[in-house]
Structures are given as C-alpha cells and as structure tokens.
Amino acid sequence: MSKGRDGRVDLFRGLALIFIFWDHIPGNVLGQVSPRNAGLSDAAEIFVFLAGYGATLAYGGVMERHGYGAAAMRILKRAWVLYIAHIFLMVLLMGVVVFANARVETRDFIQDMHLGYFVSQTEQALLDALTLRFKPHLMDPLPLYILLLLLLAVIVPFLRRWRLAVLGASAMLYGLTQVFGWNMPDQGGGRWFFNPLAWQFLFVLGCVTAWRPAGAGARWWRARPVVRAAAVYLAASALLALSWRWPELHDAVMPRAVAELIYPISKTDLAPLRLLHFLALAVWVTALVPDGPWLDHPAAAHLRRMGRHSLEVFCLTVVLAPLADMVNTLSGDRAAVQLLTGLGGVAAMAAFALWIGWSRTLTAPAARPVREAAAR
Template identity: 55%
Template sequence: MLNGRDPRIDFFRGLALIFIFWDHVPHNPLANITVQNFGFSDAAEIFVFLAGYAAVLAYGKILQREGYLFACLKILRRVWTLYVAHIFLLALLMGIVIFANSHIETRDLVQEMGLGYFLSDTQQALMDELLLRFKPNLTDPLPLYIVLILSLPLTLPLLVYVPNVMVAISVAVYLLAPWQGWNLPASNGGVWYFNPITWQCLFILGGAAALRSPSRAEARPLLRQPLFVAAALYVLVTCVITLSWRWPEVHDAWMPRVIGEWLYPISKTDLSPVRLLHFLALAYVTAKLLPDVGWTQQWLALQLARMGRYSLEVFCLGVVLAPLADMLNAMAGDSLAIKLCTALAGAVLMGVLAAWLDLNKRLDQRYASRAVVATT
C-alpha cells in the first residue's frame, strides 16, 4: 500500500539540490558545511534515494489505478522530458563555460569541466551526447536519473506487488556489479562516473521506503532502541574518520593499517558498501530525530520543499550557475565576501525559480478550473 507524500521528502530534496550546487563551486566556503564533509556519503545519495521514493509514490499509484500500460506511458513521457532537458542543459552549459573561460586567465575551465573532448572531436561528442555517453562535469546525475526512471517499467510492478523480491534482486545485482566489472560505456573509452548498475540499489531502496506503512513511534527513548544506537554510532564513527582526512598525519597515526586497506578506496562510482550503509544509517537517524511534527510548515522549510518539488528545473539551474559563480570568484581573487555572496545568491535564485514555477502551476490550475465552470 502506498503512503501519502511525506513533506520531509521534498524538504530534503531541496536541501540536497543546494548542497550539490555548493559542492560544485570550487573554493566555496559554504561547501564545508555540506553533508559530504561529515561522512562517507554526500548529496548525490540523498537525491537518488528520494528520487526513487518520489517516483514509486507517483507511478505506483498510476499503476494501481490505471494499469500497467498507462503507467508505462507516463514513465516514458517523463523520460523524454528528462532527455530533452539533458540535451538542452549540455548545450547551455558549454556556452556558459566557454564564456566564463574567456574571463579567467589563470585556469582552463573548459578542461576542468571535461569539455575539451567536445572541442577536439565535436562530431563524435555530439553522437556520444545523444547516447548519454558524453557527460561533462556537474551533469552526471541527470543521465543516471534518466536510466533509473527508464528502468521503472521493469522494476515498478515488482516493487509494488512483491517488494521483498525486487529488493533482493536489486541488492544481488549491486553486489555482483563491481565484482564482474559491470558498468555502461562512456566517451573516450571510459565508463559512467555514477554506475547505474550499482546506484539502482539506492533508487530501489528509496522506492521500497515509499511502500512501507507508517509505523507508530516506539515508546522507548531513542537511546534504548538498538537499531537507532547502532546507526548513530556508525554515523558518528564515519564522521570522525571523514574529519580526520583534513589532517593526513593525524589520520595515518590513529587509523590501523589493516582497517585502512580494507576501507579504502571508498568508491563513489560503484557506490561502495560503506557509502551505502552510511547513507542508510544517516537517513534512519535523521528520520528518528526529525519526525514530521510541524517544522516542515515553517517558512524556510516550505521554500526548500518547493525547490524539491521542481527538482529537475532547479538542478539544471544549479548546474549552469556553478561555472558562473566560479568565474565571479576567480575574478574577485581571494575575497571571502564574494565567495559567500555567490553561494548564497545561487541558492536564492534556485528558490526564486521554484517559486516562479509554482506560481505558474497554480495559475494554470486556476484558469483550468474557471474554464470547467464556464463550460458547465
């Protein structure tokens, strides 16, 4: 049985979009407070997990009400929208990066953004772009999202009707993929930075979470709940390890060599198990510590939730704002004030876009309702 939409989902999607933007602006001081600095996972895990939650919540209801074929049509229409956004975003991003690069003398933004391939072999790069194989820096999450949504006609019926079976299959594929070297090909003989064959596991787990019936809060204090204590301890330990990376001498002094050899490297491409476990523990602890008791109706929470509802458009805006913010920061030198201003201004603009889209949607609904009344 599908639940109603949890307002916390949109809030954390909006927060993840801001974190992604801040993390993608080099030397941005606000990037030091994003989730990637305090554990093994980062905003990408938040985005993919909640994308799975939202997708199954939306298309699962269509599957139950209208049937499989209608649900597939809705999914394919969404995939087409995402694909067009991907093509448009790459064209816009290339223009902005080339413009920004002409204003920075000390760095080559074209190479840093992975656009050198496009300039050196434009014809092949255009073909790779259409096949989702050419993905400049900052744009990787969108092709991943396209593939995950495109997989829903296969995974959605299993998730809705036999969720345990689907989760078991997903986890098995996730464990086999790194061992067998499964990934999708990318341009220049590479592979996808976000391996969809492993990241699908997080997407599926998000969808499975949307199917869970709301459970009553345990009467016992949190510190007497073993699962919460274990998850919180894991989050705390990973936070300490991550913070120690800032001081390599300290990290090397206290980290046992055997554990270090087992732990590293922590692969983002294949969604290393310690990353996956960190995100699941963090999500569980956060859900326990922040139940929906009205805080989602506060002004700032509502703004972030609105951004989360228009995640595609807001994400695309964040991608094109990042090189512009980088350009302004580079032109201003080491000015901390400018770096803070560009980071905050970008977040505000993302919020303004979401407000504009929401206003247009409400106006369309109002005009549609008036037309129905007039017709009646």
C-alpha cells in the same frame, strides 16, 4: 503503498540541491557545511534515494488509478523530457563555460568542465552525447536519473506484490557490481562516474520504501538500539572523514590492515561503507526529525518547494555553479564573494522554484468551473 506525501521528503531534497550546488563550486567556503565533510556519503545519495521514493509515489499512484500502461507511458514521457533537457542543458553549459573561459585568464574552464573532448573531437562527442556516453562535469546525475526512470518503468508493476523480490534482485546486481567491477562504458573508453549498476540499488531502496503498506515497518528504524547503532556509525564516519584533513595523522592512527580493507571508498560504485553511512543517516534523521506543522514555516516551505521541483532546480544549478566559480575566481576567491555567490545562487534556486510552482497554477482557474459544473 504508503499514502500521502511526507513533507520531509521535499525538504531534504531541497537541502540536497543546495549542498550539491555548493559542492560544485570549487573551493567555496559554504561547501564546508556539506554532508561530504562529515561522513562517507554526501548529497548525491540523498538525492537518488528520494528520487526513487518520490517517483514511486507519483507514478505508483497513477498505476493504481489507471493501470500499468498509463504509468509506464507517464514514466517514459518523463524520461524523454529529461533526455531533451539533458541535451539542451549541455549546449547551454558549453556556452556558459566558453563565456567564463574568455574572461578568466588564470583558469581553463573548458578542461575543468571536461569539455576538452568536445573541442578536440566534436563529431564523436556529439554522437557520444546523444547516447549519454559524453557527460560534462556537473551533468552526471541527469543521465543516471534517465536510466533509473527507465528501470522504474520496468519494475513498477512488481512493487505491489513482489517488492522484496525486486529489492533482492537489485541487491544481487549491486553485490555483483562490487565484486566484478561492472560499469557502463563512457566516452574515450572510460566509465560512468555514477555507475548505474550500483546506484540503482539506492534508487530501488527508495522505491520499495515508498511502496510499503501504510504502517508496515514503521517501527524498527525508530527502535532505540537501531538509532543508537546508527549514531555510533555516523560518529565513527565523521571522525574518519575528519582525519583525511591531516594525512600524516591519518596514516599514523589507521592500521594498515584496516586501510586495505576499507579503501577505496568509491563514490562511482557506491561503496558499501558509503551506502551504510547513508542508511544510518536516514535512520537517524527519520527517527529524530518529526513531520509536523514546522514544515509550513517560510524557510521550510521554500526548501520543500525546491525539492518538489528538484530536477528543474538541479538543471539551474548546473548553469549557476560555473558562473559562481567564474565570479569567485575574478575576485581572487575572497570569502565574502564566495558567500555572496553561494547564497545568491540559493536565492535564485528558490525564486526559480517559486516561479515554476506559480506557473503551474495558471491553469487551475480554468479547471475549477468544470469541476463545479460536474458537481452540480
């Protein structure tokens, strides 16, 4: 298992949270700088991969020190906490949406947030919410992560010796999902927006990467041919994504046979082209963005703190996004207001992460005398 915590992991998780927040505000000008506008994948892939990486570092370390039972219990406890947070956050989000809907006459926030099902079929919606079948808009990542944590509880004892076998089984499930269109049922006969049977592969990739022996495989993705191939694919993906802004031009230059081959590039099922784009981005960033003292710069430190408390900060963004959307709509979607709400939300996320970090240090002074006494 790789030792230590790479500061870049938390940094990029913090960046992913910012991009997710901006992407969740319709028409927000800051959303133009999101990765989704420059390629085939977006911040969701970054978040899921690094979630697997970070969770394996945390709970894999528990297993090495205290055994599988302790690690499994810690993982299941975390999954339960997230389940409770999911239910609470759903209630809070409903209150925010109702508040926004009462103040904006030009928008139906209830329908925009996919809450019409709850209004029209409240009893069934409550049952579906408890079984993770009903998920309002913006909340899809949390139920996905709950299931991925349950998966981690199953595979973590096999990552030490059979990580390639685990990866192979995960890849096989991913491939079968692409071929047969498997997914899990959602409310109203629908399907999960983030198909867990497909997205588990990206999570497991993160788990396997975190568990590799120190130094193992540390060179191949820095090899010049690999980095160059990744750069070529990223450039081609950027041109393709840019062409979508001009549909007539896209249709004119895109060969019909190629279009039939690559489309749809499904986010729900994590289409192979999306997965390949993320892997190319990971190779390129890992090779060109070094670990080092620059991560202690105040701006980088704030991002890392947000990434360290990523799930709590994500829950905050679920509430902030519709509030920012409401303010933007009331202002006529003026660019200046969009900038204000977008940057103000980031400031709130940073402040929230700072508060969480500070609150968790309150018990440190009480623990220090115990350690000092034991040392004597």
